[in-house]
Amino acid sequence: TQLLEQSPQFLSIQEGENLTVYCNSSSVFSSLQWYRQEPGEGPVLLVTVVTGGEVKKLKRLTFQFGDARKDSSLHITAAQPGDTGLYLCAGAPGDSSYKLIFGSGTRLLVRP
Amino acid sequence: GAGVSQTPSNKVTEKGKYVELRCDPISGHTALYWYRQSLGQGPEFLIYFQGTGAADDSGLPNDRFFAVRPEGSVSTLKIQRTERGDSAVYLCASSLGTSGAEQFFGPGTRLTVL
Numbered sequence: 001t002q003l004l005e006q007s008p009q010f011l012s013i014q015e016g017e018n019l020t021v022y023c024n025s026s027s028v029f030s031s032l033q034w035y036r037q038e039p040g041e042g043p044v045l046l047v048t049v050v051t052g053g054e055v056k057k058l059k060r061l062t063f064q065f066g067d068a069r070k071d072s073s074l075h076i077t078a079a080q081p082g083d084t085g086l087y088l089c090a091g092a093p094g095d096s097s098y099k100l101i102f103g104s105g106t107r108l109l110v111r112p
Numbered sequence: 113g114a115g116v117s118q119t120p121s122n123k124v125t126e127k128g129k130y131v132e133l134r135c136d137p138i139s140g141h142t143a144l145y146w147y148r149q150s151l152g153q154g155p156e157f158l159i160y161f162q163g164t165g166a167a168d169d170s171g172l173p174n175d176r177f178f179a180v181r182p183e184g185s186v187s188t189l190k191i192q193r194t195e196r197g198d199s200a201v202y203l204c205a206s207s208l209g210t211s212g213a214e215q216f217f218g219p220g221t222r223l224t225v226l
Contacts, residue, residue: 004154040219040220041219041220042116042203042205042217042218042219042220043155043203043217044217045214045215045216048214088154088155090154090155096168098143098145098160098168098207098213098215099157099160099168099170099171100147100155100157100215101157102147102154102155102156103154104152104153104154105153105154
């Protein structure tokens, strides 16, 4: 069974601080996605990484896919209260890429 | 254009009752997915439709759960003899294609079984 573990589970930081959240697995994924979910809403896709070692930037967010395609990280620079939410990583298994496997998420609170 | 919509947004039922949850995908999306998200967890895959047929129902937890998509658009997730452990948010997603296609999620239906 392929599992994704996210850490930390909870993170409370002050506005302006930097943070990194991690997504780890013992399995290889063909691609890995990061989502943000707000209360009462479904997850919204932030980015998809496909190639081992790939780095993608989305404004203040930097995503990295591990060389072996088993892990990923999300780094936020100068966090803002609007970044508050649940961050989920999801892996697509190579043999059934539609069947996303989600981690349990990192709940981020950015205090003004 | 409208996103994925789900109704009802909240459903409270008693143990043993039957419930139906509806999903309206984005127009033109051929693939549709159901996921279940328990409190404090990420979504868990239940079933995937390509057109009218269930291409993969390996995530359905048992035979009390069933889903249909008779015309290749709207889908209904049906749960018989509900149990307290079925309480969760049921998310629907749709995509244009399948392999590697972005899945767009609806807001979910929060099911509470008393």
